[in-house]
Amino acid sequence: MTLFWIDPARRQQKTYTDLLQDLDRKTELKKYIYHKDPYRVFVDLITGFANGSEVHLLDADFSQSEIKNLGIPFSELEQEQPVSVKNLSDFPALLKRLEENHSVSQVVIYTSGTTGRPKKVIHTLRSLARTAKTGNKFADDVWGFAYNPTHFAGIQVFLQAFLNQNPLINIFELSGGDLLEAFIKHKITNISATPTFYRRLLTNLRTPLLRVRRCTLGGEKFDPTLEGALRQIFPNAVIRNIYASTEAGSLFHSENDIFQIEESQKAHIRISPEGELLVHRDLLGSFDSQDLQDGWYHSGDLVDKIGENRFRFVSRKSEMINVGGYKVNPHEVEEEIKKVSGVLDARVSARANRVTGNILMAEVVKGERIEDELLEDRILARLQERLQNFKIPRIVRFVPELQLTRSGKKERL
């Protein structure tokens, strides 16, 4: 009885046999996967893969207005298609079924677009599984699951574990003693997470976790101080820094902040004269975007070239703000703030910190005489109703007029 999914916060434990039985029972599949329970997300995702369907992944905490902004009519949310994953004798039979459909099964992931319009990125199972490694070497891996299951990184970790029939332990929502207990009780060997998650882990742990043999960081800027702290807590682990994006998947990995363009990638990766990392469309999921020029995707990441084939990330060209691994479009937040009664204008910028990389700060110009705290509460109440938690500014400042730039540098405060 190989374990598939353990979710301590939901007191859930599923084996691969349970998974096959749950798949067997599926007769309908909604086009939009929109569940709070990650296990249900995975069951629906595998059902889609096994039927060669197209499924759309929505974050469980999307509000109605965020879904509307994605251009999804509410009537479509309940739309179902008939499916069947019946009579699969065992796990290899399921894998065979997925393999048969891997170039037609599609997953649509929504990501913040640079223009304020959300972007739909479509990946086939084949492109999603491109970087998954399988074989005897991975047979004993036990994965700590520390991403949102509807995001690209979450699907990557899920597939890496699933394709090797490894257990996944959902540690994403745990903290304190529960987090430590999950590592020890379930003998977690592999973990992939954002620097923000690792910092949370480090504020909770003091004793080294000797079983962890692979620790991957991704989604945010490399932080050498954090890497040093992780080496102490995971003394037996290989620590890797990974570069991936929703559009392109995993592209590079490194043991520090310098990435290498491999021989096999040379035809598909370029650095523009102004230092922007460009990725050829052959490596991408499909999307309708002005970010694609002459077949090259302009990543928005500015890099320093080191020698012929190596580079280091310097900064982002776009206005997107990375908050703990989540990309936020400041325009989307500004638009919501400006709808609050009593607000004349608003600007949202990044405020750097060592816990989540950035948090959002809003400068607000009042449109009426009102106490600061009252208007702040009014703004927060509206945003909490309409936006995901990470998009809500943590600092609200009332200013007589807005600054001209959005650099978010501290000296502007």
Next chain:
Amino acid sequence: MEDKLLSIINRMIEKKNGKIINSLNGNASLMHDLNFDSFDLAELTVRIEDEFGVDIFEDGFVRTVSEILEKIQ
């Protein structure tokens, strides 16, 4: 100084509709006792930096209220 830190923490608790605290307990863990998540810790570090000019996470990980007080004193 302690009063100012208490008022920063209480305003943050208030925004989360939590129960405000009357005094600072040095042993209180930021994550377990005050129920702060990563975004709360990030906000706290920024507010402390603005008020006291100290980045409390500059040279390691801060876990308790007394560890903050040590840094800002």
